[in-house]
Amino acid sequence: MSASRLEFATSRSTEFVDLTARIRDEVGRAGLRNGRVHLQSLHTTVGLAVNENEPLLLRDFQGMLERIAPTGAGYEHDDFTRRIDIALDEPVNGHAHCRQLLLSAFLTLLVEDGELVMGRWQSVFAVELDGPRRRQLAMQLDGDFVRPHSPEMPDSLVEVELARQLMVDPEPVAAPMRRLVEAGGKRLRPKLVQLTAGIGPRTDPLRAAELAAAVELLHNATLIHDDYVDESTHRRGRPTVAAAEGPERAIAVGDYYFAKATRLIAEMGNPAVTSAVAEALEAICASQIDDVALRGAYPGDRESYLRVVRGKTASLFAAACASGALLSEAAPEVVGALRRYGDLLGTAFQMADDMVDFSPSSGKPVGLDIRQRVLSLPLIYAADDRVVGPEVRKLLAGTLGDAEVGRVAELVTTSDALPR
Template identity: 40%
Template sequence: MSLDQSAQKPQDRLAAYLSEDLERVDALIRERMASKHAPRIPEVTAHLVEAGGKRIRPMLTLAAARLFGYAGAHHVLLATTVEFIHTATLLHDDVVDESGQRRGRPTANLLWDNKSSVLVGDYLFARAFQLMVETESLRVLDILSDAAATIAEGEVLQLQAARNLATTEETYLQVVRGKTAALFSAATEAGAVISGADADAQRALYTYGDALGIAFQIADDLLDWQGDAGATGKNVGDDFRERKLTLPIIKAVAAADAEERAFWARTIEKGDQRDGDLEHARALMERHGALAATRAEALDWAAQARAALAELPAHELRDLLGALAEQAVSRLA
């Protein structure tokens, strides 16, 4: 490996390894997001699909299949399915969250309207199920349809738990499994199934995807408090200003005394935020070790992801997937 290669991020090295497959996925995305009768569908879809996403989820499917020497075409169908499900959920999420920006660009609901975003998201879900059926694998259909249900369930749970200081770490984990980890684990497990890998390998890749997704989301939530805005694309404290109950806040609330709990009730539950509140919130987290504990959990989940890969045969792709898990938390160093 050259010095240039070793300096690349794992996701870039994985993309290079899977470049031909990814080109086929991109071509299939463009083909299947088309509509003869409703030109707004490809307009809205293209706005999000072509906004510079990393294609992590489809790469997980492709890598899981190639890891076991798969040489057919169904992994491309599944990778496209995963990307369509992801895109559909983003369209719906931006409506629910009333978001105005994603990946540094105006959201579809802002450029068009909420109705268009919801309906185009529905269209992409339908296209995803068409692609699943084309693999002629009931097991794959079961995995991905279950993931779609888990994602929706997680979003509803997040609505119920939003701004509720009684939210526990267990509930937070359920939300994270829905909003992030469910599609990661479905992507890797489906790739293993389509390749004909045995049950142990399928289970190992499911565990890897689940742990990777959780590590990634916890790290993302932590970076909202201590990240570099230029690197993360988020301003420090955005989650606090939006009154999101992420893991650092949940941990701080659990350790709070009466005065501190009153502060969290005012700023999160009631939305009464004043000058200096962000700094005070961070000070409370530092006082109770909430940030350090959150970092430790992210590192532990990343370690669980890497451990799951140890059950798989030696392969360059296995090493790249392990490096991807390290990258998910390397931002926390």
């Protein structure tokens, strides 16, 4: 069970305060999946009601309350000469107490699948009858909880969803993808989905995990294709799909999970989320073509590099941030800001990853990107360097054996390419 106080301030003598969005936020924050929300007014002049938030209708309600219990109608409660223990600031509010009897001091709302069970036009109101005041409601949530802010639970939800999806797939495609997924990875993109899915007013940890897992499957599908194009033999310490099972299987497995991931996202029923991820997939494919084409002008230039990186890497970071926010129904300006953040984060991530190719302590063979002629910002900067640039360009234009790769790596690390 979760217990808290819902505080609010009123500005008029009679006021209908719509608390629906705040209650939804509390349900999401608490991780209530299925159960009940109990509300209790802590004041004898504040009632609770469920009805339509339409301004003219609210005026009708106020008029009805005034007709039934008019202000200043000679209430005995307001005869201070007959009452005892009266506070110095005691208001004349007999009408407010009478009106509260027409409402309720208690309210219970149902929660199913993480959502308040509400009709299309229904809103939850605290009805101020003697304002303006500062008010409190007692709120208790009970039922089945998934704790969205647990340090362990979000990651485990994604891992469970990944395992569940791979379990139902045909074994010829599931087995190679399972090996890649189980080999690890940073899971940055699903983490971004989960973090941004908690920003808007509608938070649902399970739906966020479903979206996060689909984005991770999509990312891994791009890695399978990348490894085939780059002729890489290992990924995360294990043989790549192309190396272990051949290029035809690698293409088929990648294609299958491109299709499956987009289907899973489409089935979530949020067109904006689907579009955000589909646009990233378009950018990834287009940039892969650019990447291959630019290898004829290796090492390329900074502008070409950034264009490829923003398409191949940053686009999915941006989509992860935007789709999570869209799933939670965040405001458009918030979605836009998160999309830009993801784009910058993805670009910075790729730049940092480029430098790993020149670090002996990274666990990767030094110079792997050089050998595979992968676009790399350190190589671009080294090729432009006035001191080492001519030798770097000459080496890159020829055959890259072990000696040449080692020399290029040495020139890059001794230049100012990495600090830049």
